[in-house]
Amino acid sequence: MDLFIKLSQFLLSLSLLIILHELGHFIPAKLFKTRVEKFYLFFDVKYSLIKKKIGETEYGIGWLPLGGYVKISGMIDESMDKEQMALPPQTWEFRSKPAYQRLIIMLGGVTVNFILAFIIYIGMAFAYGDTYVANTDFKDGMLIDNPVMLKAGFKTGDKILAADGVAIAKFDNEINMKLIMAKKILIERNGKEQEISIPVDLVDQLSKYEKGSLIAIRMPFVIGAVDDESPNTNLKPKDLITSLNGQSTRYFDQAQIIIKNNKGKTIPATILRDQKEQNITLKISKEGTIGVQSGGLSIESLEKLGYYKISKKEYSFMEAIPFGLIKGKDQLIGYGKQLKMIFNPETKAYKQVGGFKAIFDIFPSTWSWEVFWRITALLSIMLGVMNLLPIPALDGGHVMFLLYEIISGKKPSDKFLENAQMVGFVLLITLLLFANGNDIYKSIVGR
Structure with a gap:
């Protein structure tokens, strides 16, 4: 039953993100009178689970749950439809549209991903408010028993004051990520402030121990x-x-x-x-x-016993808007930093890159709409940022060539775009194999 609940949340979140992302391409394409031949959830390699043609577009569900796509006429994409590209351009084809329209179509998917994340954060603020323990309420500091943190110089009882000069105002489910991304942590120990450096390869070190949490609430x-x-x-x-x-x-x-x-x-x-x-x-x-x-003990029981005080702020719909926008912005910046860390060989964070199993594992085995929407919002940001990478075969690759065309006034040849698409496709397959290979490796060695 637990596996079924995790799988249901995983597939629902993935399907929602894929459909909305592809709608981000589909809607501007239709608005600019560009023909969309296919709109698919998952890939229909050789055959489809479900398909139905409505007007000029075939809608369907494929059997390979590695993403989804819209096939836009006259566009060099993963379909590599060279026969269509060899024919004279038609007015309803992507290649016949002005560069700015093609740019809007290509940016539509990631735009929807980012908008969706901000909407979810606004909705969560309105529906659930913000529950946390104020950092000032930890009079006796935090529990720190992670060997990596102890080696770096932390001790149980330390009060965490700031990360890279930014004050830590509250203890919530994002505090560990803030510490992982930081270079310097300001603490208070025995009434005196001091700064501790975070190891550059912290993520890699943490992966070698079962206890991945950096700090935790001290419990009775x-x-x-x-x-x-x-x-x-x-x-x-x-x-x-x-x-x-x-x-x-x-x-x-x-x-x-x-x-x-x-x-x-x-x-x-x-x-x-x-x-x-x-x-x-x-x-x-x-x-x-x-x-x-x-x-x-639950945090509520701890509050009754006088250990900690739970702070909860309710938001009206209008108040939830700025809170959600700030939350979304912070998450977007945070994921950008994570990506930068992954591409920095010194951090060795690339070893922890995961594939579909890693995404599956972050969903809980009990159903919680609050947790589901929080994970979906983060995945939406991740999907948007990843698709913006300037890699041919990704939206970012198409955007890169379109920007070149707009700035230079010269359109790359179809042959060049075909070769770039193939290189990008090979690179994506390599990254996919690496990420999911990491999942398999960690499952075998238990880390």
């Missing part, structure tokens, strides 16, 4: 389950350990240190059970364990 020590052979039968699930051996253990990491320092001993402890404190004793094994599985 809550008993999730008591082992059958545990010597501490006086503990029960949902108990919260507040002190050990006379020392306060507000957080789990503090309790871990005390337990490891008292291996093989019996120590006094204080627990919170049913909102009442109780004093007990705990036996610690020679290995430094107490025979329990730790549990977790």
Whole structure:
């Protein structure tokens, strides 16, 4: 069932993005009276799952879910229809239209991708508001147990103040990405500020450990389950350990240190059970364990216990517009930085480039419209940026040649465009094989 939910979200998001992207080409093409021969979701290599011709356009669904396309008459594209291009140009063909009209048609897909992302962020702000924990509420700093971060010089209890000079105002699901993209992090430790450099190959280093999160919220020590052979039968699930051996253990990491320092001993402890404190004793094994599985608490429960305060801002529709636009702009800039990082050999981030499995894995196994739309908006930005790359066979490649034509007044020959299209197609296949090969490799080695 979990697999079905993940697959459903993946296919729905992918289909939505492909259809809207291709509509971005289709609509201006029709407005400029350019014939569109095919409009397909997925590729129809050899045969189609569904197809129906309406007017001059065949609409269908292919069997190969690697994208989609519109086939525009008189255009050198992935179809490589040389026979049509050898005939005299017709008024309804792409090649017969003014350069500015062809440019608008080619930019239509990525334009729709970016507009869609901004609309989703506006809609999410209006529907869900903005929920977060203000960074100033982390009085005792963050939990940092990632070996890469520890090696870089971070410690649990550090307060994260800024990334590359930009203040971190709130803790949300994007904070780890902000830190990954940064070069310098300003922290506060023991009341003093200091700056820590982020390793240039941080992404590659993180990939070598199961714990990919850079920082996390410090949690209390809550008993999730008591082992059958545990010597501490006086503990029960949902108990919260507040002190050990006379020392306060507000957080789990503090309790871990005390337990490891008292291996093989019996120590006094204080627990919170049913909102009442109780004093007990705990036996610690020679290995430094107490025979329990730790549990977790929701952020709402943490708020009730006085750990953190949840901040939630509601937006009217008009207020949601600027918030969504800023959110979209930040995501667009952020993805641009990620792409720059991937193309920088020093970062070794190219090793983490993923294909369809990597995209599939980011969807949760439980259905959440909020998460679905957040992922879809990000994928829309990714699709738009990737399609703008100046690679022949991508929209960006066509745009590059059209801009050359507009600036120079000279149109590249059909032969040149055919050869460029073939080179671009080979390059795209290579990138596709590399990305999905990375997925396969990581599945085999487990990283």
